[in-house]
Amino acid sequence: MLSKNKIKLIQSLNRKKERDESGFFLVEGNKMVEEALRSEYQIETLVCTAQFANQHPEIRSKAKELIEADRDSIQKASLLQNPQEALAIVMQPELNTPELNLNTDLCLALDFIQDPGNLGTILRIADWFGINTVICSENTVDVFNPKVVQASMGAIFRIKTNYTNLESFLLKASKNQIPIYGTFMDGNNIYTEPLTKNGIVVLGNEGNGISESTSRLVTRRISIPTFSTNPNKAESLNVAIAASICCSEFRRR
Amino acid sequence: MLSKNKIKLIQSLNRKKERDESGFFLVEGNKMVEEALRSEYQIETLVCTAQFANQHPEIRSKAKELIEADRDSIQKASLLQNPQEALAIVMQPELNTPELNLNTDLCLALDFIQDPGNLGTILRIADWFGINTVICSENTVDVFNPKVVQASMGAIFRIKTNYTNLESFLLKASKNQIPIYGTFMDGNNIYTEPLTKNGIVVLGNEGNGISESTSRLVTRRISIPTFSTNPNKAESLNVAIAASICCSEFRRR
Numbered sequence: 123m124l125s126k127n128k129i130k131l132i133q134s135l136n137r138k139k140e141r142d143e144s145g146f147f148l149v150e151g152n153k154m155v156e157e158a159l160r161s162e163y164q165i166e167t168l169v170c171t172a173q174f175a176n177q178h179p180e181i182r183s184k185a186k187e188l189i190e191a192d193r194d195s196i197q198k199a200s201l202l203q204n205p206q207e208a209l210a211i212v213m214q215p216e217l218n219t220p221e222l223n224l225n226t227d228l229c230l231a232l233d234f235i236q237d238p239g240n241l242g243t244i245l246r247i248a249d250w251f252g253i254n255t256v257i258c259s260e261n262t263v264d265v266f267n268p269k270v271v272q273a274s275m276g277a278i279f280r281i282k283t284n285y286t287n288l289e290s291f292l293l294k295a296s297k298n299q300i301p302i303y304g305t306f307m308d309g310n311n312i313y314t315e316p317l318t319k320n321g322i323v324v325l326g327n328e329g330n331g332i333s334e335s336t337s338r339l340v341t342r343r344i345s346i347p348t349f350s351t352n353p354n355k356a357e358s359l360n361v362a363i364a365a366s367i368c369c370s371e372f373r374r375r
Numbered sequence: 376m377l378s379k380n381k382i383k384l385i386q387s388l389n390r391k392k393e394r395d396e397s398g399f400f401l402v403e404g405n406k407m408v409e410e411a412l413r414s415e416y417q418i419e420t421l422v423c424t425a426q427f428a429n430q431h432p433e434i435r436s437k438a439k440e441l442i443e444a445d446r447d448s449i450q451k452a453s454l455l456q457n458p459q460e461a462l463a464i465v466m467q468p469e470l471n472t473p474e475l476n477l478n479t480d481l482c483l484a485l486d487f488i489q490d491p492g493n494l495g496t497i498l499r500i501a502d503w504f505g506i507n508t509v510i511c512s513e514n515t516v517d518v519f520n521p522k523v524v525q526a527s528m529g530a531i532f533r534i535k536t537n538y539t540n541l542e543s544f545l546l547k548a549s550k551n552q553i554p555i556y557g558t559f560m561d562g563n564n565i566y567t568e569p570l571t572k573n574g575i576v577v578l579g580n581e582g583n584g585i586s587e588s589t590s591r592l593v594t595r596r597i598s599i600p601t602f603s604t605n606p607n608k609a610e611s612l613n614v615a616i617a618a619s620i621c622c623s624e625f626r627r628r
Contacts, residue, residue, distance in 0.1 A: 157607070160607050161607070239492070243613060246609060246612070246613065246616075247612070247616060249603060249605070249608065249609045250599075250601050250602070250603060250608075250609050250612055251601070251602045251603070252601070252602035252603045252604060252605075275609065275611075275613075276607075276609065277609060279607070280603075280605050280607065280608075280609075313627040346503075346623075348503050348504070348505070349503070349504045349505035349626045350502055350503060350504070350505045350533075351505060352502070352505075352533050354410070354413050354414070354529075354532070354533065355502065355503075355533070356499060356502045356503050356528065356529065356530060356533075358528075359499070359500070359503055359619075360496060360499065360528075362616065363496065363499075363500060363615065363616070363619045366612075366616045366619050366620055367619055367623045370599075370620045370623060370624075371623075373602045374566040
């Protein structure tokens with residue numbers, strides 16, 4: 123049985139304040155819950171149908187609490203429009219500055235990404251391209267926002283993220299001669315520019331791009347050229363699309 | 376003054392049936408309305424603040440009807456959470472099979488894309504990469520859905536779209552020796568595969584990929600390889616992300 127209090131707790135995880143206070147975040151849907159079960163993350167409560175529980179015997183050892191409920195009850199608790207057979211209340215891991223060797227590794231740095239769908243999609247892209255670390259500015263949307271979690275399609279369980287003062291992070295990197303790339307309208311053509319195997323790729327805010335204070339620390343300004351010949355052509359690409367093209371270019375070479 | 380009837384008409388444009396019956400679609404927000412004003416599209420009704428009207432004197436000749444309203448009234452009519460100073464009721468253009476020369480042109484073909492955000496984003500990508508035509512299967516989400524329009528960021532006014540029986544379209548193209556590309560998990564590595572300047576790139580449904588009947592007509596199976604070394608790695612990329620990487624690869628060469 124899914125108690126009223128449990129439903130209240132589940133729904134409270136839509137709000138950052140309550141996520142921070144409880145230390146939990148919400149994972150919804152069969153595939154996402156399966157990803158949580160495969161991960162190292164600690165599952166506080168797993169709510170699922172009897173059928174889902176039978177199909178996943180590992181639940182009993184992985185989840186601290188198992189609540190069997192029918193689809194209607196799950197629907198009542200869910201934040202999704204079309205909930206499925208399972209959802210999980212998961213412990214937030216501690217976000218530490220990841221052990222990152224920027225002399226060999228490539229990482230993404232996000233400067234004030236506001237849209238949760240964009241952040242989730244960027245995590246999914248990083249995951250695909252084998253980029254294990256995403257550093258977020260302190261004003262970037264919370265990675266445990268349910269919309270970020272769902273859009274990441276499980277990448278949230280694999281990618282190391284941290285929130286930090288982006289300027290300090292970049293300043294330290296630049297002192298160590300780490301290449302710092304950033305996307306700008308007037309940067310060098312990414313398709314012809316030499317790209318290193320290691321370094322940091324900074325991606326900027328949806329509306330305003332990379333902030334002025336951050337852009338001063340970018341040492342290699344790159345740009346994704348448009349191929350449009352229309353006089354009213356588009357001004358920009360969505361930040362997740364820009365991220366995917368950057369990751370593709372860095373990795374294919 | 377924004378009458379109750381006008382508010383009702385505006386909100387009815389969220390539904391395909393009512394869009395089809397009226398022949399209109401909805402465009403919201405300052406930038407999007409500016410794009411509509413710059414386009415060839417016919418604006419039936421433009422609702423905006425006095426300030427917006429003053430800043431855009433061309434409105435009076437471009438819009439059949441101009442209604443000045445304050446922000447609160449626009450808020451009442453709007454489908455957006457954060458409406459701005461303008462929205463427009465725009466005439467749907469007739470969707471014809473575009474004049475497409477597949478011996479020289481590249482186009483995208485969408486096989487049952489369901490998510491309006493994905494379709495809008497794909498239009499924006501096509502626009503950026505100078506791909507002027509997007510052919511949609513009949514079961515692909517309606518291009519005049521307000522969420523598609525908004526996600527396209529104005530690309531909807533520049534890209535030619537049409538809905539058609541995708542199999543017939545591809546069959547005809549294949550008889551004319553037009554290369555038909557499609558993305559599959561087990562296709563040839565897109566980074567090393569020879570790509571032609573012309574042809575069709577088929578993109579498949581979010582959950583199921585390219586349908587079986589369509590995939591039989593694909594002559595060049597391509598794949599975006601993952602660079603992840605994680606044993607639990609991601610199964611797939613979002614379709615708009617796959618579209619962006621395909622377009623980038625076709626165009627950069």
